[in-house]
Amino acid sequence: MxxxxxxxxxxxxxxxxxxxxxxxxxxxxxxxxxxxxxxxxxxxxxxxxxxxxxxxxxxxxxxxxxxxxxxxxxxxxxxxxxxxxxxxxxxxxxxxxxxxxxxxxxxxxxxxxxxxxxxxxxxxxxxxxxxxxxxxxxxxxxxxxxxxxxxxxxxxxxxxxxxxxxxxxxxxxxxxxxxxxxxxxxxxxxxxxxxxxxxxxxxxxxxxxxxxxxxxxxxxxxxxxxxxxxxxxxxxxxxxxxxxxxxxxxxxxxxxxxxxxxxxxxxxxxxxxxxxxxxxxxxxxxxxxxxxxxxxxxxxxxxxxxxxxxxxxxxRKRDNAIGAARRLGWLEHALAEFESDMAFDDRFVLADRRSAGEAFAGTVVEADPGRVVTTDKNRRVPRPRVTVRTEDPVRLAADTKLISPSLPTGHKAMIVSVLSDGGTTRVTVEITGGMGRSRVPQQGTVPELGQRIAYLPDPGWRPAPQFPASDATPWTHSAADDSGTDSVIPEDAAAEEWGNED
Amino acid sequence: MKNPVDDRLDALRGSAKRLDYNARSLAALENNPRCTLRALLDASGSDKAAIATHVGHPPSFGQSSFAITRGNAFEAMVKDNGCAELLRVLRETLELTLPEVGYEDLNDVGGDGRSKQRHERTEEVLLRAARGEGDATLFDHPMLRLLIGGHKVYLEPDLVALRIDGRFHVVEIKSFPIIDDQADSTQVRAATTQACAYIIALRDLLGRAGIGEEAVSDTIVLVAPKDFTNRPTGAFVDARKQVAALTRQLSRIERIGDLVDLLPEDLTFDLDPTPDKNKQPRRPAEELAEALDQVLVTYRPDCLNHCEMAFYCRSRARAEASLDVLGPTVREQFGGIDTTTMVMGLARGELTPSEDQVEIAAALRHAARLRAELEDLGGAA
Incomplete structure (x- = not known):
């Protein structure tokens, strides 16, 4: 909380x-x-x-x-x-x-x-x-x-x-x-x-x-x-x-x-x-x-x-090891997505995340909109940097990927540094996506000096986890010796007795 | 011989009959061990329900007759025909090898159901069994005894089984279901805590005869209905942690004197009941409430589930604007602050934080600014 x-x-x-x-x-x-x-x-x-x-x-x-x-x-x-x-x-x-x-x-x-x-x-x-x-x-x-x-x-x-x-x-x-x-x-x-x-x-x-x-x-x-x-x-x-x-x-x-x-x-x-x-x-x-x-x-x-x-x-009565692991991964992902969606849509929820240090909002105090870097593939791409001054108790670390509800959809950024400056914090971010395809970022996709913006962590896309096939599950995770949990329909299904009715 | 602490406890209770601890109230010790009021009322054997009712906050948890009937019917079914169903569970489900079985009914001693007589008989039978004499292996409703704060408390487990790995095991028969090998964790926990009191009492009984505590296992056997049927199934539950916790709580009761010493001399929770059988309390309710108010309480919303005094404590916490009302998750956010008045005062910047409140005060002012921003922009209704 x-x-x-x-x-x-x-x-x-x-x-x-x-x-x-x-x-x-x-x-x-x-x-x-x-x-x-x-x-x-x-x-x-x-x-x-x-x-x-x-x-x-x-x-x-x-x-x-x-x-x-x-x-x-x-x-x-x-x-x-x-x-x-x-x-x-x-x-x-x-x-x-x-x-x-x-x-x-x-x-x-x-x-x-x-x-x-x-x-x-x-x-x-x-x-x-x-x-x-x-x-x-x-x-x-x-x-x-x-x-x-x-x-x-x-x-x-x-x-x-x-x-x-x-x-x-x-x-x-x-x-x-x-x-x-x-x-x-x-x-x-x-x-x-x-x-x-x-x-x-x-x-x-x-x-x-x-x-x-x-x-x-x-x-x-x-x-x-x-x-x-x-x-x-x-x-x-x-x-x-x-x-x-x-x-x-x-x-x-x-x-x-x-x-x-x-x-x-x-x-x-x-x-x-x-x-x-x-x-x-x-x-x-x-x-x-x-x-x-x-x-x-x-x-x-x-x-x-x-x-x-x-x-x-x-x-089945109970998940097997792979089913349970897959389901758990899925549930975790859904939770992260839901939390992020809510904060993206709702300034009340965003404020909540800000108060916990999991998101921040503030004013752009420095901007290097023309910054360009050369990628490994020798392509020159825009990587503008801006510094946001915020009064929020930021608890995010460098390299955290960010999204922003205050900029056009598709905007992506990454934290470069978080520096405490008296009662405020200066967060420098590098914008990595959502600027269009040309070498110069599209109008309005890079925050300008004096602009109020908010950022929160990107729950991101996660690859589906890989699990062994069910017949290749290591013995530590298989329930083969336990007939009760392995079969889909329990053998006593029809005869689950109720016993005394009084 | 009575010691001065006992005299003080008797004075706290007043003229009412002493209520002894039972497995349930012992189990409740674990729920909120830091509550002074609860410790005093229990140690003095006061009637919490009567006291709470008299000050206008009657407890609300009755037990449904359906649950009681069901519980009794299930236990009877498990124990029918010399525990035939129980043996099936022990042998088939828990895969135990029980070579010979001797069933010993300890529900009464030749028709005498008095606790003392039953306890003596239990002691005799169990000690003989522990020494390897006799052929009894299942003991139905033995009567155990524990000395708590100098008072004898009789405890009656559903069943004790011997020769599971050569040790005594407490068997708890409960009517909540184990569905697909899973049972409700709260209910399992309550059953385990209750069984812990039996383990401690059983060890005490054997200990008095010089038999070490390893003779009693700290794993309990839980027997409960399988899925939606009436047929029992079983599971082992590790109770080590809870045995240790309860042992610690019991040793705290021995030090109740420390708490008593802090009370005003003439404090009493006496209801001053009429001497007839109606036992109408004659003491003015306000006066009783004043007496209660002098003792520290540690209210937690969770108390509503198991303490008779909970509604009284909650109304007191509300009157004091205590953060306890909101429960531990909210409370933890404001470490070191006790009341809503203080939280709001710091949040609005109207109060000056003490040295160890500086950090939380800053967080509060930040949160209050965010809140104000949201409301200024026209928040949701």
């Missing part, structure tokens, strides 16, 4: 209102996102209790599992939710543009959940569904494994910085606003909204207190509040079980209705709050480079969609 970000939190705490930390919204926000609010049963892994799902505030569908410990009901729920989500995803598999390799869908789905726990719940659900068999013992409807694989795709993609196909709303809000509370409390959607947009007539303090009172603001899940579990939910599930055992249709219907109403009371406040957060986020202008990243989402969506069309196997 930079001093500026930390200061924003202190300011928020002092003024008792959220402080904007970016000028733009850096995440693509679909015109038709699908919101899912998942609830799970406490103490049980992958035991969904309910979900509210829909692509408009007014038409959310509430799905409830009356007895979460019952395996059949679990998969009936997964199938119901799966149908809704697959309908939504399939509606994006219509319009393609481009030919051959470059052909891709023009839009991509976007699933929004209330918090990071929601992503985890979908990850668990995806893992639970994607290996299920659709025939034989413990067969599940066709949609279940398909849904599981898509969920896994979305969850994997969500790990990559800057993507928009699956996002927790709390993360989008905290990217834009700093509150006067801790990261832990920011994960509570109601507490976060209390700072950004407290309900009419309430102060931030009152809204914060309400946000932590489960009777006023039921938790956004996945777990429900223990008070609710013990006071309302447990007796209602017991009544359902009794009716089920007795085979009394009236009592069963009554018990189901009661459960639905109870859960609706817990889930609807969060549902409304997620949509309120979405409209707040819509009011923040989208950053210019978001469109480019969304292209990446469409590309990844198309690629996976085509893979599904070719009936490829589900994602």
């Amino acid at each position: 930079s001093t500026l970000s930390a200061l924003a939190h202190v300011q928020a705490m002092e003024t008792m209102q959220a402080v904007p930390r970016t000028e733009f919204r850096h995440r693509h926000l679909s015109g038709r996102p699908l919101v899912i609010v998942p609830l799970a049963m406490a103490g049980e892994a992958g035991a969904p209790l309910a979900a509210m799902v829909g692509s408009a505030k007014r038409n959310g569908t509430l799905l409830v599992v009356a007895q979460p410990r019952n395996r059949d009901q679990r998969f009936a729920f997964a199938a119901d939710l799966g149908r809704i989500v697959m309908n939504y995803i399939n509606s994006f598999r219509q319009n393609r543009r481009g030919e051959g390799e470059r052909s891709r869908y023009t839009d991509a789905p976007q699933i929004l959940v209330p918090n990071a726990g929601g992503v985890k719940a979908l990850a668990d659900l995806g893992r639970m569904c994607r290996f299920r068999a659709t025939s034989g013992p413990y067969a599940v409807p066709d949609v279940v494994p398909e849904f599981g694989m898509w969920l896994t795709f979305l969850v994997d993609r969500a790990e990559q910085a800057g993507t928009s196909t699956l996002l927790p709303v709390t993360a989008m809000l905290t990217e834009h606003w700093a509150t006067g509370q801790s990261t832990l409390e920011d994960q509570n959607l109601a507490s976060l909204m209390a700072w950004i947009a407290p309900p009419p007539g309430l102060s931030v303090e009152q809204a914060m207190a309400d946000a932590e009172n489960p009777d006023v603001c039921p938790p956004a899940g996945p777990p429900t509040s223990p008070e609710f579990d013990n006071r309302d939910l447990a007796p209602a599930i017991r009544r359902f079980d009794t009716a089920h055992t007795l085979g009394d249709p009236h009592a069963l219907a009554a018990a189901e209705t009661e459960l639905r109403e109870l859960i609706a009371g817990q889930i609807q406040p969060t549902w409304r709050m997620v949509w309120q957060a979405i409209s707040l986020l819509r009011s923040v202008p989208e950053a210019p480079r978001t469109a480019k990243r969304f292209e990446g989402d469409c590309k990844a969506f198309t690629k996976y969609s085509d893979y599904r069309d070719s009936d490829g196997p589900p994602q």
